[in-house]
Amino acid sequence: MTAISDHPTSSDASPGGISRRSFLKWSAVAGGGVALVSGTRQLGLLPGAGLSASAQEEASGVETIWSSCNVNCGSRCPLRMQVADGRVVRVLPDNTGDDALGSQQVRACVRGLSYRQRLYSPDRIKTPMRRVGERGSGDWEEISWEEAYDEIADSMKRIIEEYGNEALYLNYGTGTLGGTITSSWPPISTPFSRLFSLAGGYLNHYADYSTAQIQGAVQYHYGGWIGSNSLDDAKNANLVVMFGNNPFETRMSGGGEIYVSQQTREQAKVKTIIIDPRYSDTAMGLGDEWVALRPGTDSALVAGMAHVMITEDLVDQEFLDRCCQGYDDEHLPDGVPAGSSYKAYILGDGPDGEAKTPEWAAPITGVPAGTITRLAREIATTKPVLINQGWGPQRHVNGENQARAIFTLCALTGNVGIPGGGTGEREGSYGLPLANPFVIDNPVEASIPVFAWTDAVEKGPEMTATNAGVRGVDRLEVPIKFILNYASNALVNQHGDINRTIELLKDDSKCEMIVNVENRMTVSARYADIVLPDTTNAEQMDLASQGSAGNMGYAILASQVIEPLYDCRTVYEMCTELAKRLDIEEEFTEGRTQEEWIRHILDASREDIPDLPSFEDFKEMGIWREPNPPEVGYVPLQDFREDPEEHPLPTPSGRIEIFSSELWEMAETWELPEGQRITALPEHLSMQESAEVARSDDTYPLQCIAHHVKQRTHSTYGHIPWLEEAHPHVAWIHPWDAEERGIANDEKMYVFNDRGRIRVSARVTNRIAPGTVSVPHGAWYEPDEQGVDVGGSPNTLTSWLQSPIHKGNAQHTMLVQVERA
Amino acid sequence: MATQLGFYFDQTRCNGCKACQVACKDKHDLPVGVTWRRVAEHGGGSWQSDGDTFSPSVFATYMSTACNHCERPVCAEVCPTTAMHQRDDGVVAVDDDLCVGCRYCEWACPYSAPQYNAELGSMTKCDLCTDYREEGLEPACVAGCPSRALDWGPIDELRERYGDVDAIEPLPDPAITEPRLVITPHRDAQMTGSGTGTIKNPLEV
Structure with a gap:
C-alpha cells in the first residue's frame, strides 16, 4: 500500500510525464512508430503482490465507517470512509444492495469518490x-x-x-x-x-x-408541485421526450436517475428524443434523436408543434374538454373575451393575430419547420408518451412560460395521469416520509x-x-x-x-x-x-435523507468518521x-x-x-432501503384524470389551467419592468437578451448558458485537484462560431458583455447549437488585476434579471461576445 | 498457463463521469498527472444550416481505458531492466526494485498505460487491484462505476459473455499488443482505422 499523505495529489506532477503521454498514439495517426516495436511475447515470472490490503489494514488498525455525500446534485450517496490514525485514508462506494431497480446499490459519483481531497483541502477554514x-x-x-x-x-x-x-x-x-x-x-x-x-x-x-420559474409555473398551471412520471415508468411508454433534462450529468449517482433511466432503457428500449441546445451526455447515452434548439425557445417549439396537432386534428380533445381550462374558447372562464384561448393563440385568432406555424417557430428555435412537423406528428400519434423537462428550459427570463408550454404539450396529447405518460414537469421519485421534529415555524410572515x-x-x-x-x-x-x-x-x-x-x-x-x-x-x-x-x-453525525432514485426510497445514517x-x-x-x-x-x-x-x-x-431499523442497527448498515411497491412507478394525477370533479386540482377552476385565471389577473395588476409581460397562456415570450434579440445584436450576438458539469455540484467540490484534472473547466462553443473568431480547441478565449469578462479554455465542439456558448456553472470567480475573471464563473456575465411571475433567476438568459484570448 | 485476466467495458453505459479514474486514484493515492485509468471523448459529424435553422448530424462516445494487460505487452518487451513484466495471471506489473524510470515502456505502450511518477522516480501502472482481488473484492474502478459499465475477469470468460470487440476508435490497432479487453460498442462507435472523428479532450488523456 502506498504511503498516505495529507494531500495525496497536491504535489505537482511531472510536466514531462503529461506532455509525453498522448492519445495520438492510440489511433492510427502515430501508430506507425509504435508498430515498430517488436512483438516477442514475454510472460513475467516474478512474484505477485505482497500482503493483501485487508491484512495490512487490520495490522495498521484501519476502520471503515459510513458517511455520506450531502450536496445539491439531486442524488445522495453513502460513502464508506476508511480511517487510520484518525485520518481518512480511502473513500469507498456503497457495497450493499444490488443492480436491480428498487434495491440498487447507491454508488457515489466521481465527486463523492474524491471526498478525501475536499475534506483535507488546503482551502479549509481553520479558525474563526x-x-x-x-x-x-x-x-x-x-x-x-x-x-x-x-x-x-x-x-x-x-x-x-x-x-x-x-x-x-x-x-x-x-x-x-x-x-x-x-x-x-x-x-x-x-x-x-x-x-x-x-x-x-x-x-x-x-x-x-x-427551480424558481417552474415552481411559479406549476402553481398557476397545476395548483402546485406534482412532478412528472418517474423515469422507471418509461417502461410503460412508447416514446420518451425530454426537454433540457440531463440526468446523465446532473443526477450521476449510481443509485440515482442516471442508473434508473439507463436500466429502464436497456430493459424497455423505448425511443427517446432529447430536446436541448447541447448534445448532452443524456442525448449520447439515452437519446435516439437530438433536437438542437436555441436556449429559451422551447415554448416556441411547442407552439409550432401545437399548430400541427391542432390543424391536423391530432389533439386529445376529450381530455382537453374534460380536464383543462382554456384550450379553446369554449373552455375559457366567464368574463374572458373570445380569442383568449390557447387554440386561438396558436391559430392566429388571438390578439397578436399571428399563426404559430412550424414556419413561424423555425427561425426562432433554429429547428427546421419540417422537423417540427415530423416531431409533432410523432408525439401526437404515439401513445403513451413520457414527456418531462429538466430545469434548464425554465432558468430563463421567460422561464415560467417555457415550463408551462411543455406542460401544455402533455395536455394536448392527453398524456397526463397515465402510466407511460407525464405532466411535463421533471420526473418524480419515491421518497421516505422521514419526520423532522427539529424544524419549527418562523414567526415572521414576510x-x-x-x-x-x-x-x-x-x-x-x-x-x-x-x-x-x-x-x-x-x-x-x-x-x-x-x-x-x-x-x-x-x-x-x-x-x-x-x-x-x-x-x-x-x-x-x-x-x-x-x-x-x-x-x-x-x-x-x-x-x-x-x-x-x-x-x-x-466530522459529525447526521441522518441523510435520500436523493432522487426512481422507485426506491432510502436513508443514510452517516456517522462521525473523524x-x-x-x-x-x-x-x-x-x-x-x-x-x-x-x-x-x-x-x-x-x-x-x-x-x-x-x-x-x-x-x-x-x-x-415502521420498518426503520434501530439507531444501532442503522449505524452498522449505513444505508437503509425501502422500495415503493414493486413495479409501481410514480404516476401523478391518475385520480384527477379519472374523475376531475371528485379529485380537482388546487387551481381556481380545479382543472389544468392552460389559461390561468390568476395570471390573467396578475397581467393586469402587477407592475413589471419594461419589456416584460405576464400572460394567462403559455405564450412564447421574447424578452431581454433572448434568442431573437441575439440575432439582431451586433455587439453581443451569442447566447450564453451555463450547463451543470461533472467537476462540481454547483460550486461545491470546486478546486479539487482530482476533479479539476478529470473535468477541466472548458466552455463549449460551436465550430462555426469558434472558426469565425480564430479559436481552436483548448485555446483560451474571452467571453464578455457589459457586466464582465471571463477567460476560459474553449471546447470547440459540435455538441452545441450554433450561436450558443455554454460556460459550465459553478466555477469559482477569480478576478485578476484587470478585473478579468480568470476563474471563469458564468455569473460574471449573468445579471440580476428576474422572470415576471415568480421573480426567478434568469441565469441562462444572457448575451455575450467571444474573442480569442 | 494460469487464467489470463482482462477488462470489459460497456461503452453504451458510459457517460464519461470518470468515477473509475478517481476511484483508481483514491485507491492507489495517485497524484495529479499520474492517471492509470482515463476516459477519452471521441466525436465528429457535421451540421447543416438553412437560413435561420440548423440541423445536427453529430456523434460522440466515451472510452474508458486502463492497462489492457496485453497478450503482447510491448511495455515489458522494451524494458531494459525486466522491471516491467507479466505475471502468470496475465497482469502486467512493475517491479519497483528494478525500475530505473527510463520511461521507455511509456513510449512503447499505445494505450499510455505505464505512467511515470516523479515523486517515486519510477514507472507505475494498473495491476488490476491485485490486493483487492486477493480479498475477493472487485478492482476499484469496477466497483466504483456508477453505471456498472466495467467488469473484469478471465479474458476467455469475458469474451464468451460479451464478445470479442476490441478495436474501437480512438483505441489503436489491437494487432499491436493484443489487448485483453472486450468492449460492447456504443451505437456511434467506429472501428479503429475507419473512424471519422477526433479525440475531443486531448489534454485529459
Whole structure:
C-alpha cells in the first residue's frame, strides 16, 4: 500500500510525464512508430503482490465507517470512509444492495469518490476570522470562538432592536443538503432557522435558484408541485421526450436517475428524443434523436408543434374538454373575451393575430419547420408518451412560460395521469416520509423571491407584492441588514452579476453584518464580516435523507468518521452557543445533543416508516432501503384524470389551467419592468437578451448558458485537484462560431458583455447549437488585476434579471461576445 | 498457463463521469498527472444550416481505458531492466526494485498505460487491484462505476459473455499488443482505422 499523505495529489506532477503521454498514439495517426516495436511475447515470472490490503489494514488498525455525500446534485450517496490514525485514508462506494431497480446499490459519483481531497483541502477554514479591511479585501484576523459568538449575538440583538426581525436574512445555500441537523436547505429546516425563529424570526424567501420559474409555473398551471412520471415508468411508454433534462450529468449517482433511466432503457428500449441546445451526455447515452434548439425557445417549439396537432386534428380533445381550462374558447372562464384561448393563440385568432406555424417557430428555435412537423406528428400519434423537462428550459427570463408550454404539450396529447405518460414537469421519485421534529415555524410572515435578496439589501422598503413578488406582507418594512450565509456560495458566486453584487456588498452601511458559516474559503466567504469554520459531514453525525432514485426510497445514517479538523465546530454547537447568548439555549436544544436529536428524529419517523431499523442497527448498515411497491412507478394525477370533479386540482377552476385565471389577473395588476409581460397562456415570450434579440445584436450576438458539469455540484467540490484534472473547466462553443473568431480547441478565449469578462479554455465542439456558448456553472470567480475573471464563473456575465411571475433567476438568459484570448 | 485476466467495458453505459479514474486514484493515492485509468471523448459529424435553422448530424462516445494487460505487452518487451513484466495471471506489473524510470515502456505502450511518477522516480501502472482481488473484492474502478459499465475477469470468460470487440476508435490497432479487453460498442462507435472523428479532450488523456 502506498504511503498516505495529507494531500495525496497536491504535489505537482511531472510536466514531462503529461506532455509525453498522448492519445495520438492510440489511433492510427502515430501508430506507425509504435508498430515498430517488436512483438516477442514475454510472460513475467516474478512474484505477485505482497500482503493483501485487508491484512495490512487490520495490522495498521484501519476502520471503515459510513458517511455520506450531502450536496445539491439531486442524488445522495453513502460513502464508506476508511480511517487510520484518525485520518481518512480511502473513500469507498456503497457495497450493499444490488443492480436491480428498487434495491440498487447507491454508488457515489466521481465527486463523492474524491471526498478525501475536499475534506483535507488546503482551502479549509481553520479558525474563526473577522475581516479587518473592506469587505472582500482578503485581510482577516483570527479570533476566538467566544469572541465570534459574542460579536454575532450582539449584532443580532442590535439589528433586531433597531430594525426588527425582518432585517435578518438566511441566504439560500445548498452546500449541505439532505442532512437533518446540518441541512442548509430548505431554509426552514436549517439549524439557523430554528435559532433565528426562536429569536423572533427572520425574513423568509420562497423558491430556489434551481427551480424558481417552474415552481411559479406549476402553481398557476397545476395548483402546485406534482412532478412528472418517474423515469422507471418509461417502461410503460412508447416514446420518451425530454426537454433540457440531463440526468446523465446532473443526477450521476449510481443509485440515482442516471442508473434508473439507463436500466429502464436497456430493459424497455423505448425511443427517446432529447430536446436541448447541447448534445448532452443524456442525448449520447439515452437519446435516439437530438433536437438542437436555441436556449429559451422551447415554448416556441411547442407552439409550432401545437399548430400541427391542432390543424391536423391530432389533439386529445376529450381530455382537453374534460380536464383543462382554456384550450379553446369554449373552455375559457366567464368574463374572458373570445380569442383568449390557447387554440386561438396558436391559430392566429388571438390578439397578436399571428399563426404559430412550424414556419413561424423555425427561425426562432433554429429547428427546421419540417422537423417540427415530423416531431409533432410523432408525439401526437404515439401513445403513451413520457414527456418531462429538466430545469434548464425554465432558468430563463421567460422561464415560467417555457415550463408551462411543455406542460401544455402533455395536455394536448392527453398524456397526463397515465402510466407511460407525464405532466411535463421533471420526473418524480419515491421518497421516505422521514419526520423532522427539529424544524419549527418562523414567526415572521414576510417572504421574498429567493433571487431578490440583493434588491432587498438595496431597496427593501420599495419592494411590494405586485412589483417584486413579496409575500406575507404588502411591502417590506426594512432592508436586509444581517445575512447569515450557511453552506452557501449564493452570496456572490452563484448569484447573478458577480461584479455588481460585490459592489453592493462592499457598502457595509447597507447590509451591516454578514456571517459566513463554511468549511472552505469560498468566493462568498471572502465577502463576510465574520467567517466561522464548519465541520464537514465526515466530522459529525447526521441522518441523510435520500436523493432522487426512481422507485426506491432510502436513508443514510452517516456517522462521525473523524474528529473535527483544526478549530472547526459543528453548526449545532455554533447555534447552541449563539442561543445561549440570546437566552434561548434550552428552547434551541430541548436538552438534546446532536446525536440525541438524530435518535429522536428516527423514533419520530417510525410512526410512518415502521420498518426503520434501530439507531444501532442503522449505524452498522449505513444505508437503509425501502422500495415503493414493486413495479409501481410514480404516476401523478391518475385520480384527477379519472374523475376531475371528485379529485380537482388546487387551481381556481380545479382543472389544468392552460389559461390561468390568476395570471390573467396578475397581467393586469402587477407592475413589471419594461419589456416584460405576464400572460394567462403559455405564450412564447421574447424578452431581454433572448434568442431573437441575439440575432439582431451586433455587439453581443451569442447566447450564453451555463450547463451543470461533472467537476462540481454547483460550486461545491470546486478546486479539487482530482476533479479539476478529470473535468477541466472548458466552455463549449460551436465550430462555426469558434472558426469565425480564430479559436481552436483548448485555446483560451474571452467571453464578455457589459457586466464582465471571463477567460476560459474553449471546447470547440459540435455538441452545441450554433450561436450558443455554454460556460459550465459553478466555477469559482477569480478576478485578476484587470478585473478579468480568470476563474471563469458564468455569473460574471449573468445579471440580476428576474422572470415576471415568480421573480426567478434568469441565469441562462444572457448575451455575450467571444474573442480569442 | 494460469487464467489470463482482462477488462470489459460497456461503452453504451458510459457517460464519461470518470468515477473509475478517481476511484483508481483514491485507491492507489495517485497524484495529479499520474492517471492509470482515463476516459477519452471521441466525436465528429457535421451540421447543416438553412437560413435561420440548423440541423445536427453529430456523434460522440466515451472510452474508458486502463492497462489492457496485453497478450503482447510491448511495455515489458522494451524494458531494459525486466522491471516491467507479466505475471502468470496475465497482469502486467512493475517491479519497483528494478525500475530505473527510463520511461521507455511509456513510449512503447499505445494505450499510455505505464505512467511515470516523479515523486517515486519510477514507472507505475494498473495491476488490476491485485490486493483487492486477493480479498475477493472487485478492482476499484469496477466497483466504483456508477453505471456498472466495467467488469473484469478471465479474458476467455469475458469474451464468451460479451464478445470479442476490441478495436474501437480512438483505441489503436489491437494487432499491436493484443489487448485483453472486450468492449460492447456504443451505437456511434467506429472501428479503429475507419473512424471519422477526433479525440475531443486531448489534454485529459
